[in-house]
Amino acid sequence: MFNPGLKGVTAAETCLSQINGEKGELYYRDQSVHDLVGRYSFEEISYFFIKGRFPDSNELQSLKKVLIKERSLSSEIKKWIDHLVKKQSITAIIRSAVSFLDDSEDRWPIQTHEAYRLLAKLPTIVAYSYRKKMNLETVEPDHQLGHVENFLYMLFAERKTKEEVQALETYMILTAEHGMNASTFSGRVVTSTQSDIYSGITAAIGALKGPLHGGAPTGVLDYIDEVKQKSVEEVIKAKLANGEKVMGFGHRVYKATDPRAEALKAMLLIIEPKPNWIDFTLKTEKETFQWLSDLKPGRRLYANVEYYAASLMKAIGIPSELFTPIFCCSRIVGWTAHIIEQSRNNTIFRPEAKYMGNK
Structure with a gap:
């Protein structure tokens, strides 16, 4: 049987996450995300994914010490980023920088300390690259701050x-893992050859860089800006007539409300001072859902995680060019957990291709 894009094909077994698209439910291991947000820190969620359980107080402090120790970048990698910053996007720089981090022979199976190293360094790479690109003075990590707060500080x-810290931490927890998406699959495929974790993460970032995977939040802001100039009705009808997607609505998996969108919406409402455009964003969501329901009956095109992710990061003051890089800083948790899981019970991926003749 030929399944384009491997759609509907089960390619691996995992204990990391479960999605019930019909009911709009997302579980990290055996825990609903509704029970995790606001209860655990990003560091605790990271440990939970990589180790399979939540840390006790001593283990959490040990993890924090490791992350603090690994935050800083060497002078060599800074020089490498300085060379790339005028030529590449920040996402491309991250991809290249991860390759540069591989400073030893291939290791198999993958070790957890390598996952922590990547988890710690990615935010520093993003912050350093962004400030260099904007001709701003770079900021060294503050070892007194937690993972997310330090990221914003840099x-x-x-x-x-x-x-604001709570809002970004919520976003990063909610996007830390989401099943066998394109970037996660890319990382597992590379790792299945017994390659190293850095090669796997480089492949994952390369997949995320594509606009069909990592560019959606930016498109949400473009959609809202377009609605401001016209109306929801006019914009949606024009997009549907042209065969275009309405960014921020609908999801390949979720046929009910995206649970991540609801949690981010709640976070958006607690930010003070309240941005004057938030009410318009909420109104646009309601009107868009109604028009999509009328024009595409039966499709159930609810607001997805990108809709409120874009608004949340805008409220914090994060520019749109950082949306995908920040996604990397959260999804590195899921990527590394999948790569470790792959290395523990490995079979190389080797699907078949259907020959169609010389066309």
Whole structure:
């Protein structure tokens, strides 16, 4: 049987996440994301994915020490980024920088300390690259701050509010893992050859860089800006007539409300001072859902995670060119957990291709 894009084909067994698209449910291991957000830190969620259980207080402190130790970048990698920053996007720089981090022989099976190293360094790579690209003075990590708060500090050279840190941490937890998506599959395929974790993550970032996978949040802001100039009705009808997608609505997996979107929407409402455009964003969501329901009956095109991810990061002051790089900093958790899982029970991926003749 030929399944284009391997759609509907089960290619691996995993204990990391489960999605019930019909009911709009997402589980990390055996825990609903609704029970995790606001209860655990990003560091604890990372440990949970990689180790299979939540850390006790001593284990959590040990993890934090490791992440703090690994945050800083060497002078060599900074020089490499300086060379790339005028030529490449930040996502491309991350991909190249991860390759540069591989400083030893291939290791098999994959070790957890390598996952922590990548988890710690990616935010620093993003912040350093962004500030270099903007001709701003770079900011060294503050070892007194937690993982997410330090990330924001390195990006903006100032401490963000408790609510802003909480909002970004919520986003990063909710996007840490999401099943066998294209980038995760890419990482597992590379690892299945017994290659190293850095090669696997490089492949994953390369897959995420494609606009069909990692570019959706930016398109949401473009859609909202377009609606401001016209109306929801006019914009949607024009897009559907042209065969275009309405960015931020509908999901390949979820046929009910995306649970991540609901959690991010709640976070958006607690940010102070409240941006004056939030009410318009909420109104646009309701009107868009109604028009899509009328024009595409039976499709159930709810707001997805990208719709409120874009609005949340805009409220924090994060520019759109950082949306995909920040996604990398959260999804590195799922990527590394999948790569470790693959290496523990490995079979090389080797699908068949159907020959169609010389056309």
